[in-house]
Amino acid sequence: MKMKNTASDNLKTREKILSAAVDVFVKHGFNNTTIREICQEAGVNVAAVNYHFGGKDNLYVAVCKHVLGLSGNVELRGFDIDQTAPPEEQLRLFIRSLLFAILDHKKPSHEGRIMAWEMVHPTGSLDTIIKDMIRPRHEQLCAIVGALLGPGADVPLIKSTVFSIVGQCIHYRHGRPVITQLHPKQKYDPDAIEKLAEHITRFSLGGIKALAREIEE
Amino acid sequence: MKMKNTASDNLKTREKILSAAVDVFVKHGFNNTTIREICQEAGVNVAAVNYHFGGKDNLYVAVCKHVLGLSGNVELRGFDIDQTAPPEEQLRLFIRSLLFAILDHKKPSHEGRIMAWEMVHPTGSLDTIIKDMIRPRHEQLCAIVGALLGPGADVPLIKSTVFSIVGQCIHYRHGRPVITQLHPKQKYDPDAIEKLAEHITRFSLGGIKALAREIEE
DNA sequence: ATAAGTTTAAAACAATTGTTTGAATTTTTC
DNA sequence: GAAAAATTCAAACAATTGTTTTAAACTTAT
Numbered sequence: 492m493k494m495k496n497t498a499s500d501n502l503k504t505r506e507k508i509l510s511a512a513v514d515v516f517v518k519h520g521f522n523n524t525t526i527r528e529i530c531q532e533a534g535v536n537v538a539a540v541n542y543h544f545g546g547k548d549n550l551y552v553a554v555c556k557h558v559l560g561l562s563g564n565v566e567l568r569g570f571d572i573d574q575t576a577p578p579e580e581q582l583r584l585f586i587r588s589l590l591f592a593i594l595d596h597k598k599p600s601h602e603g604r605i606m607a608w609e610m611v612h613p614t615g616s617l618d619t620i621i622k623d624m625i626r627p628r629h630e631q632l633c634a635i636v637g638a639l640l641g642p643g644a645d646v647p648l649i650k651s652t653v654f655s656i657v658g659q660c661i662h663y664r665h666g667r668p669v670i671t672q673l674h675p676k677q678k679y680d681p682d683a684i685e686k687l688a689e690h691i692t693r694f695s696l697g698g699i700k701a702l703a704r705e706i707e708e
Numbered sequence: 709m710k711m712k713n714t715a716s717d718n719l720k721t722r723e724k725i726l727s728a729a730v731d732v733f734v735k736h737g738f739n740n741t742t743i744r745e746i747c748q749e750a751g752v753n754v755a756a757v758n759y760h761f762g763g764k765d766n767l768y769v770a771v772c773k774h775v776l777g778l779s780g781n782v783e784l785r786g787f788d789i790d791q792t793a794p795p796e797e798q799l800r801l802f803i804r805s806l807l808f809a810i811l812d813h814k815k816p817s818h819e820g821r822i823m824a825w826e827m828v829h830p831t832g833s834l835d836t837i838i839k840d841m842i843r844p845r846h847e848q849l850c851a852i853v854g855a856l857l858g859p860g861a862d863v864p865l866i867k868s869t870v871f872s873i874v875g876q877c878i879h880y881r882h883g884r885p886v887i888t889q890l891h892p893k894q895k896y897d898p899d900a901i902e903k904l905a906e907h908i909t910r911f912s913l914g915g916i917k918a919l920a921r922e923i924e925e
Numbered sequence: 926a927t928a929a930g931t932t933t934a935a936a937a938c939a940a941t942t943g944t945t946t947g948a949a950t951t952t953t954t955c
Numbered sequence: 956g957a958a959a960a961a962t963t964c965a966a967a968c969a970a971t972t973g974t975t976t977t978a979a980a981c982t983t984a985t
Contacts, residue, residue, distance in 0.1 A: 662875025697918020
């Protein structure tokens with residue numbers, strides 16, 4: 492018979508698949524990933540995915556759960572940002588965290604990369620991923636932006652501003668091929684990401700301040 | 709024999725295919741478009757694409773050329789923006805044009821939609837598309853942003869700022885599924901796009917002013 | 926050690942999709 | 956109007972890919 496999945500499972504190939512799947516899904520997204528590529532990277536037979544996970548779709552949600560589990564508890568949470576810092580600094584930290592999560596190759600935040608993919612290539616499990624991965628950050632950034640815009644800002648304005656900030660960051664991930672052609676000197680090492688974060692922060696703070704000023708009038 | 713392609717070609721099915729292909733490519737992007745879907749929409753046989761265009765790839769570049777040709781001459785050019793207007797106004801017009809090009813469903817600017825797809829899903833003909841569609845706008849926006857930032861701004865700063873602006877706009881197209889969940893009230897009719905453009909313009913002008921201020925110091 | 930189970934692996938399956946074939950049909954040309 | 960060229964169409968092909976099958980190899984329990 493099949494069905495076991497207790498704690499004492501033979502985790503070797505299951506984990507090998509999971510590990511390889513994280514890499515490949517994160518690299519190519521769900522649609523452009525083949526099971527055969529995952530299995531080759533994992534050094535296992537193609538049938539293993541269906542045996543251990545029951546299909547590509549289920550493997551993907553397993554990857555998402557696994558990736559979520561790695562970065563702390565499964566409860567909703569945003570980036571790890573000092574709540575006591577002034578909102579300007581919190582914005583800086585948020586943008587920095589997001590950029591490193593979606594861009595850095597050395598310390599890859601699979602969570603952020605999956606999130607970035609889902610934003611552009613939603614899968615069947617988009618709802619879950621929004622609930623667990625995207626929305627927490629969204630709320631977190633809304634709070635920061637709300638504090639910066641002041642009490643006069645209504646929710647639509649806050650959200651539009653949040654999308655403006657996130658859009659800038661995401662563009663560096665998904666628009667990379669074009670950016671590379673248009674600005675060949677752009678690098679993506681930690682130092683360059685740091686500078687990118689600084690630029691987006693300054694630009695966004697300026698934008699927010701301008702919006703806040705218009706509210707007061 | 710085959711090969712004709714003179715001006716007096718039988719344009720009926722060829723044009724039907726081209727027209728349908730524009731719609732479908734624009735809707736789903738290159739990868740998620742099947743020749744069968746195009747042919748069904750065009751009401752022609754599947755083989756017709758290969759007969760008239762020689763394959764999916766060639767059809768796509770034909771679509772790109774066609775779409776470029778529709779919106780003026782094939783020469784490089786950006787959006788139609790009054791060069792004599794103050795740069796603030798030019799920025800507003802640029803953002804407005806870009807948003808309408810990639811978002812509006814009523815007066816669809818296929819050109820802008822193809823451009824938006826290529827930014828996230830580059831195809832084999834990315835180079836051509838960048839040269840003819842993306843770069844002209846990029847240069848145009850660089851000029852506007854350069855004028856706004858002042859003479860102290862170096863090229864990398866200008867480009868980063870341009871990416872910040874374009875990123876905000878593109879996000880509303882490709883991040884739409886997520887934005888819909890996070891901000892269900894967001895509409896995309898011309899009026900809403902107008903408001904979106906106004907917001908992004910104000911936000912960006914604020915960001916640019918802040919950057920310009922930092923340069924002067 | 927043997928039997929029952931679990932896991933692995935090669936091959937086959939089925940569905941999708943871009944492409945080609947070859948005959949039938951239409952259009953053009955003389 | 957007939958021959959030639961061009962076009963259309965149904966069917967088949969070939970490659971990719973997710974999934975299933977079936978038997979062999981391995982593990983575990985008695």
